Amino acid sequence: MLFVSLRDLQWRRRRFTIGVLATGLVFALALLITGFAGSFHNEVKRAVDAFAVDRWLVPDGASGPFTSAAVFPAAVADEVAQVTGVDAAAPIAVLRDSVDLGSRTDVNVIAVTPGAPGSPAVRSGDALSRSGEIVVDASTGLDVGDELDVFGETFAVVGTTSGVTYYAGTPTVFIPIEDTQRLAFSGQPLATAVVTTGAISEFDGFQVLTNDDTIEELRRPLGKATSTIDFLRVLLWIVAAGIIGSVVYLQAVERTRDFAVLKATGTTNGTLAIGLAVQAIILAVAAAVAAVVLALLLSPVMSMDVEIPTSAFVVLPIVAIAVGLLSSLAGLRRAVTVDPALAFGG
Amino acid sequence: MTTHVQIRDLVVEYSSGGYPVRPINGLDLDASPGEVVLLLGASGSGKTTLLSILAAILTPTSGSVRVGDAEVTTLRGAALTRYRRDTVGVVFQAFNLIPSLTALENVEVPLRAGGVKRKVAKARAKLLLESVDLAERMTHRPGDLSGGQQQRVAIARALAHDPPLVLGDEPTAHLDYIQVEGVLKILRRIADDGRLVIVATHDDRMIPLADRVVNLTPRADVESRPPVRVELVAGAELFAQGDVGDLVYVVESGEIDIVRTRDDGTGEQVAIVKPGNYFGELAPMFGLRRSAGARATEPTVVTAYTMRDFRDRFQLVTPTETLANAAD
Numbered sequence: 306m307l308f309v310s311l312r313d314l315q316w317r318r319r320r321f322t323i324g325v326l327a328t329g330l331v332f333a334l335a336l337l338i339t340g341f342a343g344s345f346h347n348e349v350k351r352a353v354d355a356f357a358v359d360r361w362l363v364p365d366g367a368s369g370p371f372t373s374a375a376v377f378p379a380a381v382a383d384e385v386a387q388v389t390g391v392d393a394a395a396p397i398a399v400l401r402d403s404v405d406l407g408s409r410t411d412v413n414v415i416a417v418t419p420g421a422p423g424s425p426a427v428r429s430g431d432a433l434s435r436s437g438e439i440v441v442d443a444s445t446g447l448d449v450g451d452e453l454d455v456f457g458e459t460f461a462v463v464g465t466t467s468g469v470t471y472y473a474g475t476p477t478v479f480i481p482i483e484d485t486q487r488l489a490f491s492g493q494p495l496a497t498a499v500v501t502t503g504a505i506s507e508f509d510g511f512q513v514l515t516n517d518d519t520i521e522e523l524r525r526p527l528g529k530a531t532s533t534i535d536f537l538r539v540l541l542w543i544v545a546a547g548i549i550g551s552v553v554y555l556q557a558v559e560r561t562r563d564f565a566v567l568k569a570t571g572t573t574n575g576t577l578a579i580g581l582a583v584q585a586i587i588l589a590v591a592a593a594v595a596a597v598v599l600a601l602l603l604s605p606v607m608s609m610d611v612e613i614p615t616s617a618f619v620v621l622p623i624v625a626i627a628v629g630l631l632s633s634l635a636g637l638r639r640a641v642t643v644d645p646a647l648a649f650g651g
Numbered sequence: 652m653t654t655h656v657q658i659r660d661l662v663v664e665y666s667s668g669g670y671p672v673r674p675i676n677g678l679d680l681d682a683s684p685g686e687v688v689l690l691l692g693a694s695g696s697g698k699t700t701l702l703s704i705l706a707a708i709l710t711p712t713s714g715s716v717r718v719g720d721a722e723v724t725t726l727r728g729a730a731l732t733r734y735r736r737d738t739v740g741v742v743f744q745a746f747n748l749i750p751s752l753t754a755l756e757n758v759e760v761p762l763r764a765g766g767v768k769r770k771v772a773k774a775r776a777k778l779l780l781e782s783v784d785l786a787e788r789m790t791h792r793p794g795d796l797s798g799g800q801q802q803r804v805a806i807a808r809a810l811a812h813d814p815p816l817v818l819g820d821e822p823t824a825h826l827d828y829i830q831v832e833g834v835l836k837i838l839r840r841i842a843d844d845g846r847l848v849i850v851a852t853h854d855d856r857m858i859p860l861a862d863r864v865v866n867l868t869p870r871a872d873v874e875s876r877p878p879v880r881v882e883l884v885a886g887a888e889l890f891a892q893g894d895v896g897d898l899v900y901v902v903e904s905g906e907i908d909i910v911r912t913r914d915d916g917t918g919e920q921v922a923i924v925k926p927g928n929y930f931g932e933l934a935p936m937f938g939l940r941r942s943a944g945a946r947a948t949e950p951t952v953v954t955a956y957t958m959r960d961f962r963d964r965f966q967l968v969t970p971t972e973t974l975a976n977a978a979d
Contacts, residue, residue, distance in 0.1 A: 570764070
């Protein structure tokens, strides 16, 4: 009896198409904001991993290397390097600036000691080696050989990194710490954190953070944004359910007499309900397919990074079917409660 | 395949505007295979209601309806579905074909719903459509078929499970005379094949087709009879709400209370009729059942007239005046 439902979808194909596109768009939005949340989540780990260090030391009372600007003498790094278990240690400074990348753009500025722990691995070009050089993330749009003004001084781009962003896609640039001290700390030999390779568990006056601690700390400022995105995602599922529910309910209302005739001629309620449920599932799955296509088309044109996890593409059709079935309950109820006596009369 | 229909003391009562209405009140009917039985009557006389009961779609208030070995009024669940599918085929007034399906698919539907395999269902549907002369129109949707062709598809659908009982609800209502002829021929042929065909209609053109005509509209007694004097003690009922009425009454002495009964059993006084006034004229004039009951409030004498005598004696009473002055 499924052929009756399939024929009905063909018969009302315009409405079905509109329903698929509308629901698909909502599903696509859900996928995209899932991608935003994924990007927020992943970029932090990538940023921290880019330093390729084991421990982060910040002054007692400071919240973390990326979220606090408490400064201290950079020479502390030399003392840290003497601690048993530490292979190497170097001072870093984490700052922010706004630079001209065609338009005014905020960047995260990380001051590192060239060749020491914290100096990033580059995707193209060379690592930092001397004053006046800068390594930029590819998301700045700059390439090796370009120039960039940071803290009022021009730096030559010698290398690029990939995917080193945080704070919702804000690109990161790396400059030598001696330049930072000269430009941002009035020549004072200061730092905001010490990074080490090798393990250290404590250091007087400082708190020692692992990479996981640092990642967690860096995700904290975006916690509200992430939870808001999660809430919006739920709202979008509800909107999608509303669209599917409306389409299926309208079908049920318009087919009231058909249902009455089918019941009067011996079709069971279960058969009618399955027929409508199949329509809802087809609509939901078609919308999920449309959503995947839309999301893949729209992702590149978004100004923020969109990292849709593979699991989302797997889960989407399953959730879509659940949403479709749930939202079609009103239509199903209407179908099974139709009085077959309606088949009589003119 | 042969199936007899036996209806005994059938009563259907439902609520209309807060008042109980009995379109069918104590109906008895017997019908046999091979017959075409016409249910004639005005709108509201219970034709479609009776078909709905025979189709096991409506449960009567009381009475017995036997179709073959089945007591239709007690069918439930799977037995009810089987009865609707296998025992009875219905041809609806408005064709009621599914617009998204072709003629062939419309006939296939009840077969597939009954678990018949697709190929078998298609072959059977083709045969049925050929039997109603629609071999060339099988792939057309209802919207591309004439009214007569749609009704023939509906007949083919009704015959899908080869039911012994076929019901037709005003099957010629939307057809012109050329299309009616084709449908009538098919209905007659269906009966001649050994089925019982029961058709509700107010189309007089169908009467020659019928083996039996059951008129469900209460008929006024048009014969002239001498007036009858009726003496009532206080509290005596002259007629009840829902009765078939063929007499008009004039109050000679005493008083008659006209009361309409509500769903909850309480009464609503419609009028008090005093000596020299008449009542009860609407039912015999228009072929309706009594819409209220009449009861004497004190020792009362009334004279009962047939409608013809009443008109002869009270010539000033026109139908318009009758309606304007009606007490029941």
